[in-house]
Amino acid sequence: MLLLVLSSLGVVTLVTWLLLIDETDRRIETALTSEIAEFARVTETGVNPTTGQPYGSVDEILRSVIAANVARPNEKFMGYLDGEFRWESRRTSPRVLLREDPAFNALVSSVQRPTRGSYESVAGEVRWSALPVGLAGDPAGGVIVIGYFTDQEHEFANEAARLMVIVGVGTALLAAVGAWLVAGRILRPLRDVAATARTITGTDLSHRVPQHAGARDEIAELAGTLNAMLDRVQSGMEAQRRFVDDAGHELRTPITIVRGHLGVLDPCDPDDVADTVALVDDELERMNRLVSEMLALTRAEQPSLLRPELVEVAELTRDLFDKLTGLADRDWLLQSVAPVRVRMDPHRITQAVVALADNATRFTGPGDRIALGSEIVRGRVRIWVADTGPGVAPEDRTRVFRRFARGENAPRSDGAGLGLSIVEAIATTHGGRVLLESTPGRGATFTLDLPGDTR
Structure with a gap:
């Protein structure tokens, strides 16, 4: 950034200097043109403006014209008579006597027509313009010369450029110091991020990037995002460890x-x-079901495996009811259907509802009621399975959704305890959740609460 600033400063300084030089050169050319035109008018009248009398000689014309015009700084008026220097303007800035320069005298003293040129003197470039002067009745020939010392005229532009460079470099140095201090404070959180990343290992994900209270800049947002990501990674790793431990425990039992x-x-x-062959076959079948449920849970947790499409919820509810009535001898009831089209994966939703219904049949007996229904609540779709079984105890309402977990009053079954975990994973990958309403002794209602997305 400093190199960019310095480069920009150099470009601005160079352009400014060139513009000032060009402006000075045009001003010199304009001055030479106007001065020669003015001298030509004065000499053409043949009358001395000081005395009001006609000129008596060419020498008088030279002296009068040069004396009547005050030279500007870095400007000289000179008069030559018959090739020899005769008169010079009183102001001699810069103090260089061009009349003592033979080469310059030879260049300008004998011109026969108005002439303009450039000459390199010991004081630098001189831009000059010469006007021949003559008078009827006087055989002498004169020349009026106007000279500008352009290097001295350019000094203002040079000084401005030097000042811009000095101020710019000083400002850049101050900016460098300030940028160094500010960049250090800005980059400190990034060093904290790198230090935290080095402390994280495959077995220890507990470290977090320090966050400063009240900070709301991009670095603070980055630190917060990284910490949230680490929270998710740690949560996933811990869930994976629990899953592996539980799965190992569940598999270890039939193997033992x-x-x-x-x-x-x-x-x-x-x-x-x-008898042993029958027992081994039964235990192998149980392990096969456990592995199948573990694979089903893994697939249910992967959003990339969803195949969403626009589904008529009412039609899906009726199809589900037709399938569920064959699960067991129960009093099946279709309570309501939601007349809406929603984007979802019908196969996954069917898998989840069938799992809920199968779970309900395990906690009910012949003649008990199991109800199915769907509705729209505040723009969200709800599909529920309700039963009249023993219900879920308050202390078990969170536990029943854990992997390999069962309620205290759960009957013995061949399942691995992953059914509700699979249902919850399917709802989560759809952007929804599973709701549980239960009164001990009066049944339970499990509800899939899903977004009503129609896109």
């Missing part, structure tokens, strides 16, 4: 049972062999 019975198997006893 199988190994125990195989260890005491009497190969010579056909009845013992038959």
Whole structure:
């Protein structure tokens, strides 16, 4: 940034200097043109403006014209008579005597017509304009010369450029110091981010990026985003560890049972062999169901596996009711349907509702009522399964959604305790949630609360 600032300053200074030089050169050219025109008018009248009498000689014309005009700074008026220097303006700034320069005298003293040129003197470039002067009755020939010392005229532009460079460099140095201090404060949180990232390992995700109270800039937003990401990663890692531990525990039990019975198997006893084979087959079937449910839960947790489409919720509800009535001998009831089209994955929603209904059949008996329904509530779609079973105890309402968990009053089943976890994962990947309403002894209602997105 400092290089960019200095480069910009250099460009601005150069352009300003060139503009000032150009303006000075045009002013010199204009002055030379106007001075020569004025001298020409004076000499053409043939009358001395000081005395009002006609000029008596060319020498008088030179002296009168040069004396009557005051030279500007860095400007000289000179008069030559018959090739020899004769008169010079009183102001001699700069103090360079061009009349003592033979080369310049030879260049300008004998011109025969108005002439303009440039000459390199010891004081730098001189831009000059010469006007021949003559008078009837006087055989002498004169020349009036106007000279401008352009290097001295350019000094103002040079001084302005020097001042701009000095001020610009000083300002850039002050800006560099300020930028160094400010950049250090700005980049300190980034160093904290890097330091925190180095402390995070595969087994320790507890460290967080320090956040300063009241900070609301982009760095603070970055730190907050990283901390939120670390929270999600840590939560996912902990959930994965719990899942692996629970799955290992669930699989270890049937494996232990199988190994125990195989260890005491009497190969010579056909009845013992038959009983052991039946037990091993049952335990293997249970492990197969456990693995299948674990895979189903993994798929349900991946939003990328969703295949959303516009679904007629009323039609889906009726189709679900037709499927659910074959699960068990219960008093099935279709309470209501929502006449709306919503974008969802009908196969996943069907999987979730069937899991809820299957769970309801486990907690009810023949003749008990299980109800299905759907409705629109404040722009959201709700699909529920309600039963008249024993309900869920208040202390179990959170626990039943955990993996491999069952309620205290849950009947023994062949499931692994992943059914409600799968239902919750399906609802979450749809951007929704699972609601539970239950009164112990009076049944439970599980509701899929989903966004009413129609796009």
